[in-house]
Amino acid sequence: MCADFIEQLREQQLVRKKAKLFRSRMVLNGPQETHVSIDGQDFLAFCSNDYLGLANHSALKEAVVDGVRRYGVGAGASHLISGHSMAHHKLEEALARFVGFPRALLFSTGYMANIGVVTALLGRGDAIFADKLNHASLNEAALLSRAKLIRYPHADLSVLEKRLAVSKAKLKLVMTDAVFSMDGDVAPVDELLALCEEHNALLLLDDAHGFGVLGKQGRGALSSFEHCNIQSPNIIYMATLGKAAGVFGAFVAAQPEIIETFIQHARSYIYTTATPALLSHTLLKSLELIEQEEWRREQLRKLIVHLKSELQSLRWQLLPSDTPIQPLIVGESETAVQISQTLHEQGILVPAIRPPTVPEGMARMRISLSALHSEEDVKRLTTMLRDLAMNWNE
Numbered sequence: 001m002c003a004d005f006i007e008q009l010r011e012q013q014l015v016r017k018k019a020k021l022f023r024s025r026m027v028l029n030g031p032q033e034t035h036v037s038i039d040g041q042d043f044l045a046f047c048s049n050d051y052l053g054l055a056n057h058s059a060l061k062e063a064v065v066d067g068v069r070r071y072g073v074g075a076g077a078s079h080l081i082s083g084h085s086m087a088h089h090k091l092e093e094a095l096a097r098f099v100g101f102p103r104a105l106l107f108s109t110g111y112m113a114n115i116g117v118v119t120a121l122l123g124r125g126d127a128i129f130a131d132k133l134n135h136a137s138l139n140e141a142a143l144l145s146r147a148k149l150i151r152y153p154h155a156d157l158s159v160l161e162k163r164l165a166v167s168k169a170k171l172k173l174v175m176t177d178a179v180f181s182m183d184g185d186v187a188p189v190d191e192l193l194a195l196c197e198e199h200n201a202l203l204l205l206d207d208a209h210g211f212g213v214l215g216k217q218g219r220g221a222l223s224s225f226e227h228c229n230i231q232s233p234n235i236i237y238m239a240t241l242g243k244a245a246g247v248f249g250a251f252v253a254a255q256p257e258i259i260e261t262f263i264q265h266a267r268s269y270i271y272t273t274a275t276p277a278l279l280s281h282t283l284l285k286s287l288e289l290i291e292q293e294e295w296r297r298e299q300l301r302k303l304i305v306h307l308k309s310e311l312q313s314l315r316w317q318l319l320p321s322d323t324p325i326q327p328l329i330v331g332e333s334e335t336a337v338q339i340s341q342t343l344h345e346q347g348i349l350v351p352a353i354r355p356p357t358v359p360e361g362m363a364r365m366r367i368s369l370s371a372l373h374s375e376e377d378v379k380r381l382t383t384m385l386r387d388l389a390m391n392w393n394e
């Protein structure tokens, strides 16, 4: 019986390989940087979410050492038992201040934050309105909550408005990526908020890719919209700390009553060990760097302009994005895998993103930029891509 099952799994994996959908992992020998070492070979990498280049920053490494001296290694318990340390507490206060909300709460990961937020607030009889291109964790959260999940076409406000208008649900929640993780475009946050206020719905904004990158001093997507009332009680803001912040973890910011509800009822908050306090200690330093080092965002802006101008009028097109996520649409999975492999042979890493992560026929190279890339780094990539495009035989 079990032997049969193992055989079935083997066959499934073979099918995946034939369809060029099989995924495997690279093993990095050292830190996450623009140049990474794999099997002793150096690669120029365009695949991390370390947008500001903080993941291997010397000040953060020192903060880790200082943090371990003060707090030790493991938290040893969940937040509600005895795992909540002064470092966690200070970081929550600093994060709330930074994004302009009355209160914030740390979660271990963004995935767990989304699950916790949605399941703590909604249940049967409630309705969730979700952008079609949202991150998987938001969709999973909706399913787990047992609320009715109503998806709307990507950034389509008129469809969303109609669906909100006819809904008789007790509680309505609109949820969206602020920066879409595979497309790089920014959600119409101000208009979404206006719709939510009009229809008495909460707005869950997942700013995994905007925090640290967008807005004044990197305060995130909300602060990048000039006329957005970020004091609105309708907003629940979520961001991750393992991407631009360069460390690990996530947080949610909202009205105090909403945050308190998460502490009381969010199961992915309650039933898990607190992350090591040394990470929170390190994140306090990371927050300072995000706030103070504007040159990192300026460098990103420069690189984005540079990349776009170099990749104009190729057979493959960049999606319209002004964020460090720059997807080059190539169509078929096989094409994406071939390009990725050819670049790999030339010492450049760009991941091929394939269905089911993105729709059929929309396979892409997801180029992600970091403040530590140089213009020469980008030039090396674009020269290779132009070459490949010019000599491509379908």
Ligand SMILES: *Cc1c(COP(=O)(O)O)cnc(C)c1O
Binding pocket: 108, 109, 110, 111, 112, 114, 135, 137, 177, 181, 206, 208, 209, 240, 241, 242, 249, 250
């Ligand atoms: C990465 C990501 C998450 C998950 O965050 P983790 O901290 O990595 O678990 C959630 N939402 C979006 C949009 C993401 O890109």
